[in-house]
Amino acid sequence: DLLLGGGYVRELNRLLEVFRLDDRARLRSALCERFGMTEEDYGNLKFHIRRAGYSDGAEGMLEAEGFTPKSDSGRPVEEHGYWRRQYIFVAATLPAGGKGSAAARWINGSHLHKAKRELEPEWVQVNATNKRETLCGIVRESVCQSDSERILVFVNSVAAADQVAALLEDAISSSASGGSARVLRYHRDIPTDDRKSAIETITREGNVILV
Structure with a gap:
């Protein structure tokens, strides 16, 4: 629940960055396969060409100034990056204020914070010995x-x-x-x-x- 309340913003951003790094690696692999490059070849490209690949896929690289591939298989590559995905956070409770993801869409079920009639609570008092x-x-x-x-x-x-x-x-x-x-x-x-x-x-x- 604290991930949604802003208390662990840095940790959450690190987690999301790990997801993005993995997605970029998958996209980079697909681009290398299409243009007959190795990972090292891709890393040696100019920054604006690599950025075009991450942002707009294969077509973005082809339109980037100074990029002439040795070969082009024409194999389709997702043009808007694998990392543009939807993240869903699920919690038992949701904070009323201080939300760490202000742009997120908050969805509440009809039974949020409502007791279920089918359940009968029973409280038992215990101590350390019993x-x-x-x-x-x-x-x-x-x-x-x-x-x-x-x-x-x-x-x-x-x-x-x-x-x-x-x-x-x-x-x-x-x-x-x-x-x-x-x-x-x-x-x-x-x-x-x-x-x-x-x-x-x-x-x-x-x-x-x-x-």
């Missing part, structure tokens, strides 16, 4: 009651996620009341493909716990 036992008890009870439960457990660090996931795995495997569930982990140290698989699993299957 919070683990309480969590395990709630999860075990939910798993035993239904074979289609989907449970999300939120924690505040990678280490906590691994600890809680291991705790729940032990609690479920040692439960004498029956019931079983898969415990999946979702945090920055989990490979992207595994995180994607975890989301697909909890969307598709029942009795899945995502930490």
Whole structure:
């Protein structure tokens, strides 16, 4: 959410610049292939020619003063740069002021900040000595009651996620009341493909716990 509020403008700009660098590299590769050049040849071109290629693609380079390609395959190259793409930022909450991307179009769903009638909140007060036992008890009870439960457990660090996931795995495997569930982990140290698989699993299957 802070990315949208302006608190991390420099970090956000660095991230976007990484995207742009990758896009420019793809465009440069396509231009080199069309004009029979190597990456080194392209880098040795005059600045205004390279800029024309980044801005207006192959046609821009052909129109640039002083550019005479050794060959031209005529293969189409996207003329306005691969990096002219749309970025979508998704957040649970949106800041009311101080938006870091003033030109962005802000889209709010009809259920923004509205309680869902299908959900019944239940608050359980815990302390440092009983919070683990309480969590395990709630999860075990939910798993035993239904074979289609989907449970999300939120924690505040990678280490906590691994600890809680291991705790729940032990609690479920040692439960004498029956019931079983898969415990999946979702945090920055989990490979992207595994995180994607975890989301697909909890969307598709029942009795899945995502930490």
